[in-house]
Amino acid sequence: MTEATQQSRKEKRRSKKIHLCHCCGREFQFCWNCRCGFSICQECMYENEWGMTCNGITWECPDCSAQNGFGNQ
Template sequence: MVKEKTKKKKKLGPGVCNFCGKKQPLCYICPNCGFTICQRCFIEHQKLFTQNGITWLCINCSSWHTL
C-alpha cells in the first residue's frame, strides 16, 4: 500500500491583500478559500480577525486558523 503525500497549503507568504489590494511581502493566507490579508491590515483591523492573538478568523469562509 503506497501512501500519497498531501501537499500542505501555504498559510503565510507574499501575496496581494484582499483587504487593501496591495502586493505585500508577508500575508496570512486561508488554506481553505485562499483569502489573503497582509500584516498591516491585520494589525489595523485586529478586532475583526482575532480575539486572542493566537487564532484568526477568515472573514470569507468563517474558518479559524492559527497564526
C-alpha cells in the same frame, strides 16, 4: 539528478512569491493566508485584528469563517 535540475530546484525554492492583499489591494511578499484563498497583509491585520481574533492566537477568515493560527503557540 543532474546539476541543471538541482540548480533549477534551488532557484524555484528561493524565488519570492508575491501575495495580493484582499483588503488594501497591494502586493506583499508576506501575507496571512487562509486555505480558501483569502490573503491579508500585516498592516491590514493589525488594523482589523479587533474583529478577526478574540484570543490573539487564532484569527477567523472573514470569507469562510475558518480558524487560522498566528503561529505563536
